[in-house]
Amino acid sequence: MYKEYFGFSEWPFSIVPNSRYLYLSQRHQEAIAYLKSGLTSGGGMAMLTGEVGTGKTTVAKSMLSNLDSATKAGLILNPTFSSIELLQAVCDEYAIEYSANASLKDLSQAIHHYLLANHAQGVQTLLVIDEAQHLAPDVLEQLRLITNLETESQKLLKVLLVGQPELQQKLQWPQLRQLAQRITGRYHLLPLDADETDAYIRFRLATAGGSVTLFSKKMVSVIARYTQGIPRLINLVCDESLKMAHHAGMPALTVNLVTQACESVMAYQMPSTHLQPSKSVNHSWKYAAALAIGCSIAYAALPNIERFTQQQLAQVLPIIDSEPQVEIVEQIALASEAKATINQGLTVEGALRDLYQTWGYRASMFDTLCLEDSDSVMNCRMALGTIKDVIDMNMPVVLTLRLDGQTRFAVLNQLTTESFVLLIDDKELTLPLDWLGQLWTGEYRYLWMSQFDETLRQGMQGESIEALNSKLAAVFGEQVESKRVFDDSLKRRVEAFQRWQGMAVDGIAGKQTLTRLDLMTQAQAPTLIVDQEVM
Numbered sequence: 001m002y003k004e005y006f007g008f009s010e011w012p013f014s015i016v017p018n019s020r021y022l023y024l025s026q027r028h029q030e031a032i033a034y035l036k037s038g039l040t041s042g043g044g045m046a047m048l049t050g051e052v053g054t055g056k057t058t059v060a061k062s063m064l065s066n067l068d069s070a071t072k073a074g075l076i077l078n079p080t081f082s083s084i085e086l087l088q089a090v091c092d093e094y095a096i097e098y099s100a101n102a103s104l105k106d107l108s109q110a111i112h113h114y115l116l117a118n119h120a121q122g123v124q125t126l127l128v129i130d131e132a133q134h135l136a137p138d139v140l141e142q143l144r145l146i147t148n149l150e151t152e153s154q155k156l157l158k159v160l161l162v163g164q165p166e167l168q169q170k171l172q173w174p175q176l177r178q179l180a181q182r183i184t185g186r187y188h189l190l191p192l193d194a195d196e197t198d199a200y201i202r203f204r205l206a207t208a209g210g211s212v213t214l215f216s217k218k219m220v221s222v223i224a225r226y227t228q229g230i231p232r233l234i235n236l237v238c239d240e241s242l243k244m245a246h247h248a249g250m251p252a253l254t255v256n257l258v259t260q261a262c263e264s265v266m267a268y269q270m271p272s273t274h275l276q277p278s279k280s281v282n283h284s285w286k287y288a289a290a291l292a293i294g295c296s297i298a299y300a301a302l303p304n305i306e307r308f309t310q311q312q313l314a315q316v317l318p319i320i321d322s323e324p325q326v327e328i329v330e331q332i333a334l335a336s337e338a339k340a341t342i343n344q345g346l347t348v349e350g351a352l353r354d355l356y357q358t359w360g361y362r363a364s365m366f367d368t369l370c371l372e373d374s375d376s377v378m379n380c381r382m383a384l385g386t387i388k389d390v391i392d393m394n395m396p397v398v399l400t401l402r403l404d405g406q407t408r409f410a411v412l413n414q415l416t417t418e419s420f421v422l423l424i425d426d427k428e429l430t431l432p433l434d435w436l437g438q439l440w441t442g443e444y445r446y447l448w449m450s451q452f453d454e455t456l457r458q459g460m461q462g463e464s465i466e467a468l469n470s471k472l473a474a475v476f477g478e479q480v481e482s483k484r485v486f487d488d489s490l491k492r493r494v495e496a497f498q499r500w501q502g503m504a505v506d507g508i509a510g511k512q513t514l515t516r517l518d519l520m521t522q523a524q525a526p527t528l529i530v531d532q533e534v535m
Helices: 026-040 056-065 083-093 104-120 137-146 166-170 174-181 194-207 217-227 231-248 255-266 284-294 296-300 310-321 328-333 336-342 348-358 387-393 433-439 463-476 488-500 511-519
Strands: 045-050 071-076 124-129 157-163 183-189 379-384 397-403 406-415 419-424 427-432 440-448
Touching: 026 045, 026 056, 026 157, 026 183, 045 056, 045 166, 056 071, 056 124, 056 157, 071 083, 083 104, 083 137, 104 124, 104 137, 137 174, 157 166, 166 379, 174 183, 194 217, 194 231, 217 231, 217 255, 231 255, 336 419, 336 427, 348 397, 348 406, 348 419, 348 440, 387 440, 397 433, 419 433, 427 433, 433 440, 440 511, 463 488, 463 511, 488 511
Parallel strands: 045 157, 045 183, 071 124, 124 157
Antiparallel strands: 379 440, 397 406, 397 440, 406 419, 419 427
16 A cells, blocks of 8 residues: 555544644634633533534544543534433433433433532533534523523533534524524634645644655645645545555656546535535525535435436536526516415425325324424424435425515425426426525425334344344345344444444434435335436
8 A cells, every 4th residue: 555655654644533633723723712712701602613524523622632620521422312312411421320211300400410519629511512413403402401500600511512504504593592692602614725735734744754745736736626625525635646646656646646536536525505605695506416426326325216317417517507697586577477376375384285295195283393203104304404405315395485585385396407396285386497596595394204213222122223224234235134133243334324424423323323314215205306318
């Protein structure tokens, strides 16, 4: 391998966490200062956001490693919990004892007693929750409640929420306004600029015992442009460049080779809408084509999924990249029938009834409330996101639309390379593709069927474990072997799935892991994406 070939003592661009390779740019140091200020000024909560791979976890772990003995810290890495599971996780992290059948009230009291005992000894308690964008609204509200205990001058529990930009959006929801008001320190971590990218690469090369001149200024400029300064992507590109050079027997890197490495790595990455300048409110459709490439590995594992072909991508790009010639209101004014249909103004309950019908079900009154913890045969969830998330599921969803200053709801029922179809009160409305980004607010609701009602861990057994094993076999394209015990081999396969899906890797099949697995194995689900070649 290239380690010895280029004279390294260890792998310089491994993405496995290693404290020796902790590189704190000026932005990272600034983030730490802001967050510390927010947590020590009497407030109870701080928030760190940033794109995937920008170093959020690095900042959090750096803060934790530099705490003094007067602070007791806990770190939760996979927060896909229900309210009671969150409190159980907090108790587990601080070794707080509780009974197996403890209620929310019991767990809250146990935590409060622990916090008071720490305060009496002059110890401040800090809880860091990574990947916090996955926390459901009711769980975030429970988190707010356990931070209520305070003295006259400070909170007894300090909380640092670390998450992707969707966390910022989630905290704008009306039901979370009380939580949002408690956040006294906020920092959004931006990617590295070109100079910081150069310093980052040189730091890792030097730490691994290699030559810091392996990547020239021109090469670094190419890497910075392709990766947008995201450290994790920089690692992948640099590692690929060195592999390619070693395989070709080249004594040094070239700009052309580094460019090829960038294109190879970035072909499977989804450009972030949060990093791109945009003139309109929502141009997330500009990345639909990139998503279809970036998710090709995941889609390849699923049978009978119709998806955009390379030829169709070429057709889509000009549509989604073009700016509207006139404002959307003027466009819709030219199509009075379309405007009138949308303005019929279905309630969210009515739109959900239509969504249930696409699955072949008649929704009850309770079904249309879209409660996460219901007894319905279908699960329902509301989310904020981009078209990336919707295409990834490849199922109809209820969209929240905005037209003439009014909120409307409709089912996004079909998607082609030229148009999309809304289902409104049993009527189908076909609209040009470039209208969607102008109408949609980013909020959507979706359905799925689940076989799981609890978190699955090593040592458990039964039908749920058998279902977990079968679903993993389906997404990995493996032959299904009967397994009813959550053993070491099943844990490794759960870890492999989590790593593949970009989740926190802990081998525990929690809510996030099981939901993603469910969504990828919905054999009876209606399909959103329509391949025009078969229409």
